[in-house]
Amino acid sequence: MAKTDKTGTTLTYWEDLKDNSRPYNMGDVFPHPEVSYEVTDARMNELASEKNRRKQPLIKINEDAETVETETSNKINFDEYSVTELKALAKERKLEGYSALKRDELISLLSK
Numbered sequence: 001m002a003k004t005d006k007t008g009t010t011l012t013y014w015e016d017l018k019d020n021s022r023p024y025n026m027g028d029v030f031p032h033p034e035v036s037y038e039v040t041d042a043r044m045n046e047l048a049s050e051k052n053r054r055k056q057p058l059i060k061i062n063e064d065a066e067t068v069e070t071e072t073s074n075k076i077n078f079d080e081y082s083v084t085e086l087k088a089l090a091k092e093r094k095l096e097g098y099s100a101l102k103r104d105e106l107i108s109l110l111s112k
Contacts, residue, residue, distance in 0.1 A: 003038035003039060003040050004041045004043075004044055006041060006044045007029055007030065007031070007061075007062045008029070008030040008031075008044060008048060008059030008061045008062060009027065009029065009030070009062060010024040010025060010026055010027060010029075010059055011026060011057055011058060012026055012056070013025055013026060014054060016030075017053075019031075019035055019036050020036060022035075022036075024058075030044075030059045044061055045061075047059045048060060051076075053076070053081065054089075054092070055076070055089065055092070055093070056092075076110075078106075078110060083103050086110060087099065087106065089110055090106060090110060093110070095109060095110075
């Protein structure tokens with residue numbers, strides 16, 4: 001039930017929070033045939049860019065790069081993240097001293 005004709009190849013392990021945390025492993029095709037929501041071109045572009053919660057491309061769109069739309073917003077809404085997710089982001093970014101920080105302090109650190 002995808003609203004897009006695009007497909008992508010998964011670049012790293014991740015879980016699609018919009019699809020009941022469905023796991024994708026490296027090399028999997030996105031979206032899977034039984035996806036529980038309408039995947040749009042904007043969603044494909046979000047996952048193929050650094051403009052998602054993981055701040056890294058999660059898929060490679062299986063088409064010419066020239067046709068991929070560029071999103072305009074670089075801001076991440078950290079309010080949607082749990083403290084555990086914020087700490088995981090800090091760890092992925094190899095930031096130091098994040099483990100003892102409170103939520104607001106983590107958001108401040110990640111926003112820099």
